[in-house]
Amino acid sequence: MSYFTLSLTLFFILIPLVLSKTLRLDLERDVLVATVRAIVQLLLVGYILTFVFEGNHPLYMLIMIIIMITTAVLNARKKGQHIKGITWKLAVTITTVEVVTQGILLGFKIVPATAQYVIPISGMMIGNAMVLSILFLNRFAAEVDAHQDEIELILSLGGTPKQAIHHQLIQAIKAGVSPTIESQKTIGLVQLPGMMSGQIIGGADPMQAVQFQILIIFALLTNAAISSIMLGFLSYPALFTKQMQLLKEQ
Amino acid sequence: MHAISFQDVSYEVTQKKILSQITGHFTKGRITTLVGPSGAGKTTLLKLCNGLLTPTTGQIHILNRAYEEYSPPDLRTTVGIALQAAPMIRGTVYDNLALPLTLKKQTLPPQKAAHYLEAVGLSKDICQQDARDLSGGQRQRVSIARTLINEPAILLLDEITSALDQAAADSIEKLIMQLNQQHDVTVIWITHNLEQALRVSDEVWVMIDGKLIQQGTPAILQQPTHQQVQQFTEGALR
């Protein structure tokens, strides 16, 4: 595909712009910013990936992965500013997800240890862990907010913070994991997963694309479980004082 | 002996003073009622006693031991509270009654649950009912029973009869007075009902605007000598 052909896809941007203008949705600025960012970021990544793939040096891969984790953490922590130490808690969670997934994939030699495999899979895992972390943090805050009474009741009867918040924590963890499970039930029926579509368009054999997709969805399940549970157990103590009182949000 | 004593206790949130320099005590083995207009800081004071809040400044002693010497769970089982809103956890009435024991990994025998329900004037048949379906008055009674399960030495009651009719309120008053007389439980009781305060109190605290205005026998309400107390009782009894 030439850059000229690619530039024709800007028609896809025109449509929302016109709609936003006529319906006064006031989204023009957002759409433009998002478009420019997408172009710049993806082109940049394209160049970097070419460089990393050609070099195929473990250090380049490591640097790429660290950059991905950092970006994910910085993005997700906005949703958890009420939790003390959220930055390192997210960093530990997302790093664990990456280490466990790659540990299994590379340790059992399921995929070869080359940049071509490690980087895209890392991107998917880290991105997914980020989205799930945000989902978890939002839901956890909402659950705690809606059930302050019950939490305080359990504390007032001599319960520990862990006992007091147990129900809210479990609800938020479930909310973090269940979309992954739900989407697996309809996968391939409703929509072809992005990675698989990309491979097929790129000319890969559909069966091979499917095999990879199966690998990815299984990995995502581990990913979902680890990220919600770990982040949950790391973050709930920050909602209480040393004297076992629920911190009220200001 | 003092069940709870306060020395210059203040409580503030973000620059706002909710309790100012409270100095006084609750006598052990007595029933003290806490009266005062809405927003006076009565609930806040009870939450300090039970460790749900920590004073910004000042000292509290519980049964002659410094507040800080207690671990929060210890303090909260020694000083039990029945909260104003009578919150219920999800589950049945039995789950709620058993909660104080469940938290300690113990179980509540069904006969004991029935006994406590009877004590607060409820039938044991409601044990399996969903606690969220209880009426306001039933909730208050389950809440009292639940607080009693920990057998606290000091009992804090926050408007526990506000949703009850006179007959039910009378039976709760009897129950609390009985606990006080037979088991030597110290009771601190917030009520907006001055007649109730006169019926049950050995001692009275009058709080207004975050301050302890006067502490004494029920006579301070019957024949007020303090001007602010007089204004309050006139308003409240009218």
Ligand SMILES: Nc1ncnc2c1ncn2[C@@H]1O[C@H](COP(=O)(O)OP(=O)(O)OP(=O)(O)O)[C@@H](O)[C@H]1O
């Ligand atoms: N966390 C908080 N942040 C800000 N203000 C608070 C907070 N908690 C309590 N207050 C305020 O402190 C004051 C005292 O509240 P408190 O609940 O102790 O009053 P009360 O005497 O129990 O009133 P009532 O009879 O209506 O129950 C009120 O003005 C209340 O709005």
Ligand SMILES: [Mg+2]
């Ligand atoms: Mg109150």
